[in-house]
Amino acid sequence: MPDTPDIPDSLRENLYVAVEALVEHDxxxxxxxxxxxxAAIENRPEDATIPGPAREAIVALAAEPNVEVAVVSGRELADVRERVGVPDISYAGNHGLEIHADEYEVHPTASEAEETIAHLCDLLAHQLADVDGVIVENKGVTATVHYRLVADDAVPTVVNAVETLATPRDDVRLTTGKNVLELRPAVEWDKGEAVRELYDRLVPDDRQWLPVYVGDDTTDEAAFSLLDDRGLGVKVGDDPGTEAPYRVADPEAVRAILSWLSEYGVEFLQTDHHAVPVGGA
Known part of the structure; x- marks a missing residue:
C-alpha cells in the first residue's frame, strides 16, 4: 500500500484491525x-462549522460503491443537514428521533411531545433569564440547555432549574452531555437505536456491511455499545470511560480517517485474505 503519512498515529497503530474488519465485509x-x-465544539451552537476538507472527505467516501455515510447528531435534523451540506447522505437528528434516509420520518412519540417541549423551553427561558450565558434551545422534538458560557458559580442554578422542572414528569427524560442538559420525550431511543435503524434501512438484506461509528460525547456511548464487537467504534478526544475500543484526538484526525477510508480502506472490502500482504496495512 502507498505510504499514508496523513493518518493519525492511533489509527496507524491499529490499522491491521481496520483492514481485517474491512476484508471480512462487503x-x-x-x-x-x-x-x-x-466540527469543533463552539461556545455557541450556531457558530459550529464543518471545515471544507472534512466535507470533501465525506463526499469522496459517500461516492464509493457499497458505502453509506450518515451523520447522527443531537441537533435538529434540518440544522445539522444544512451545516454538513452534503445532500446525498443520510441524517439522524435529535439523537435519531428524526431520520432522513431516502425519506424523512420522525418518531411518533417524539412528534406528540413537541408542544410539551416548547412549553418547557418557555418556562426555562423565563426562569433562567437572569443567568448570563445560558442558552435554551428548542429543537422541536427535544430541547437543549447550554451552560458552557455560564459562570461556574451559576451552573448549579441552571442544573437545579432543569432538574426541578423535568424530574417529576413521566413524559420527559433528562440526559446530559458536554456542558449541556437535554430534555427528550420519554421514549427508549438513542443514538444506538438510530444506528441500528440506519443499518436496517441502508444495508441490503443479503449483505454484511461493516458499521463504523465516530463520536465524542456521552450521548455517543449508546452507539459504541450497540456496535460492540460487530463494528468499529472510535472515540474523539480524551474523555475517560468510553465503550469505544479506539480513539483519535480531534476532528482533524476524523477527517484523516475518512480520507484514508475513501482512498485506501474501501479497496479491502471483499478482498481475498490471501491478497492482503503481511504488513501491507
Whole structure:
C-alpha cells in the first residue's frame, strides 16, 4: 500500500484491525457525530462549522460503491443537514428521533411531545433569564440547555432549574452531555437505536456491511455499545470511560480517517485474505 503519512498515529497503530474488519465485509456504513467530531465544539451552537476538507472527505467516501455515510447528531435534523451540506447522505437528528434516509420520518412519540417541549423551553427561558450565558434551545422534538458560557458559580442554578422542572414528569427524560442538559420525550431511543435503524434501512438484506461509528460525547456511548464487537467504534478526544475500543484526538484526525477510508480502506472490502500482504496495512 502507498505510504499514508496523513493518518493519525492511533489509527496507524491499529490499522491491521481496520483492514481485517474491512476484508471480512462487503460494504461499509460510516456514522458520524457532528459537534466535536466533524466540527469543533463552539461556545455557541450556531457558530459550529464543518471545515471544507472534512466535507470533501465525506463526499469522496459517500461516492464509493457499497458505502453509506450518515451523520447522527443531537441537533435538529434540518440544522445539522444544512451545516454538513452534503445532500446525498443520510441524517439522524435529535439523537435519531428524526431520520432522513431516502425519506424523512420522525418518531411518533417524539412528534406528540413537541408542544410539551416548547412549553418547557418557555418556562426555562423565563426562569433562567437572569443567568448570563445560558442558552435554551428548542429543537422541536427535544430541547437543549447550554451552560458552557455560564459562570461556574451559576451552573448549579441552571442544573437545579432543569432538574426541578423535568424530574417529576413521566413524559420527559433528562440526559446530559458536554456542558449541556437535554430534555427528550420519554421514549427508549438513542443514538444506538438510530444506528441500528440506519443499518436496517441502508444495508441490503443479503449483505454484511461493516458499521463504523465516530463520536465524542456521552450521548455517543449508546452507539459504541450497540456496535460492540460487530463494528468499529472510535472515540474523539480524551474523555475517560468510553465503550469505544479506539480513539483519535480531534476532528482533524476524523477527517484523516475518512480520507484514508475513501482512498485506501474501501479497496479491502471483499478482498481475498490471501491478497492482503503481511504488513501491507
Amino acid at each position: 460494504g461499509l456504513l460510516v456514522a458520524l457525530d457532528f459537534d466535536g467530531t466533524l
